[in-house]
Amino acid sequence: MLLGALVDAGLSLDILQTELGKLPLGGYTLSTERQVRRGVSGTKLRVTVDQSTNQPHRDLRAIRALIQESTLAPQVVARAIAVFERLARAEAKVHGIPLDEVHFHEIGAVDSIVDVVGFVVGLHRLGVNTVYASTLPTGSGMVETAHGPLPIPAPATLEILAEVGAPIQFTPVETELLTPTGAALLAEFATFDQPSMSVHRVGYGFGDRELPWTNAVRVVLGEPLLEIAERDEVVLLECNLDDTTGQVLGYTMERCLVAGALDVWFTPIQMKKNRPGILLSALATPERVGAVAEIILQETTTLGLRQTRLQRHVAWRTSDQTVETPWGPVRIKVKYLAGQPVSASPEYEDCARLARESGEPLMRVYEAAMEAGRALL
Numbered sequence: 001m002l003l004g005a006l007v008d009a010g011l012s013l014d015i016l017q018t019e020l021g022k023l024p025l026g027g028y029t030l031s032t033e034r035q036v037r038r039g040v041s042g043t044k045l046r047v048t049v050d051q052s053t054n055q056p057h058r059d060l061r062a063i064r065a066l067i068q069e070s071t072l073a074p075q076v077v078a079r080a081i082a083v084f085e086r087l088a089r090a091e092a093k094v095h096g097i098p099l100d101e102v103h104f105h106e107i108g109a110v111d112s113i114v115d116v117v118g119f120v121v122g123l124h125r126l127g128v129n130t131v132y133a134s135t136l137p138t139g140s141g142m143v144e145t146a147h148g149p150l151p152i153p154a155p156a157t158l159e160i161l162a163e164v165g166a167p168i169q170f171t172p173v174e175t176e177l178l179t180p181t182g183a184a185l186l187a188e189f190a191t192f193d194q195p196s197m198s199v200h201r202v203g204y205g206f207g208d209r210e211l212p213w214t215n216a217v218r219v220v221l222g223e224p225l226l227e228i229a230e231r232d233e234v235v236l237l238e239c240n241l242d243d244t245t246g247q248v249l250g251y252t253m254e255r256c257l258v259a260g261a262l263d264v265w266f267t268p269i270q271m272k273k274n275r276p277g278i279l280l281s282a283l284a285t286p287e288r289v290g291a292v293a294e295i296i297l298q299e300t301t302t303l304g305l306r307q308t309r310l311q312r313h314v315a316w317r318t319s320d321q322t323v324e325t326p327w328g329p330v331r332i333k334v335k336y337l338a339g340q341p342v343s344a345s346p347e348y349e350d351c352a353r354l355a356r357e358s359g360e361p362l363m364r365v366y367e368a369a370m371e372a373g374r375a376l377l
Helices: 002-008 013-020 060-068 074-095 110-126 155-164 180-189 246-258 289-299 348-358 362-376
Strands: 028-037 040-049 142-145 148-151 197-206 216-224 230-241 263-270 276-284 306-314 316-325 328-337 340-346
Touching: 002 013, 002 040, 002 110, 002 197, 002 216, 013 028, 013 110, 028 110, 040 110, 060 074, 060 110, 074 110, 074 155, 074 180, 110 180, 155 180, 230 289, 246 263, 246 276, 246 289, 276 289, 316 362, 328 348, 328 362, 340 348, 340 362, 348 362
Parallel strands: 040 197
Antiparallel strands: 028 040, 142 148, 197 216, 230 276, 230 306, 263 276, 316 328, 328 340
């Protein structure tokens, strides 16, 4: 339904088929049909799997390898794999097994691989930078799975939504309105908010079931109104320390950054009993806050952490462009506001590596990369 809505909003089926053809995956056909449901016209997208083609159950390693073997754009590969990793984490937690032992059953089926990769391709080809979603209806009752009947929302669906704190709405209709695959796509891409925007195109993707209302996902494509940056939510973790060495603090910072912290910093403070101390602060996304908090509690002497949820305004940026310098290539981060590039900055690690290899001063390499990067604006 998500992919059908993107096609209805302007994603070319030919382009979608061409992009999906870059996967080493066969045994299916993709088709669309224009339909009218309860007075609303939209697109019904079908993935028809050839039953005579052997399609094995796949684990996370197999799906990751399949996507990595494709010739899809690197950002499409990375985000599609991230969606399946969300699914695997939820399945592993629900069933109490290691991540590598998760076999996806329904989720690993061909149509779900097409759904996930196709949706990521659709966002990429339509130039969608930010996704917003409303509160998610879940349905009720029971659903049949490879593990037998399970309550709706499915346990894996709830685990995925819990990672990002997604808002849900229980609905009395006894059917599954939100699958684990749909939940993982929205958890990976969406901020659960509905900002002011100028509308460009609208698409409806129809489902199979007949419901008391139009069974469709609606996609609205447009541009933010009076917004120059996307918004998201982060978590600030803090603790006061007066008996931890500088070596331990440095090591803790390294571990937190590896675990996915967005930033870690130290602030000198005055504590009780006139002791000089350090305020340790770490910023993390909601899904990474648990891992970062665990490291701080393990590696320092603190007995507890303060946690604060914060809203961020984040400028969209890319880091997939490269410029040439006399000493070699350097990746460039380009910052965008309201869809327009406004600044470009060289990747420090690339400049530092070239400076070490060539013996040139770092600032000379950095300035050369900076000058080349201005041509991208």
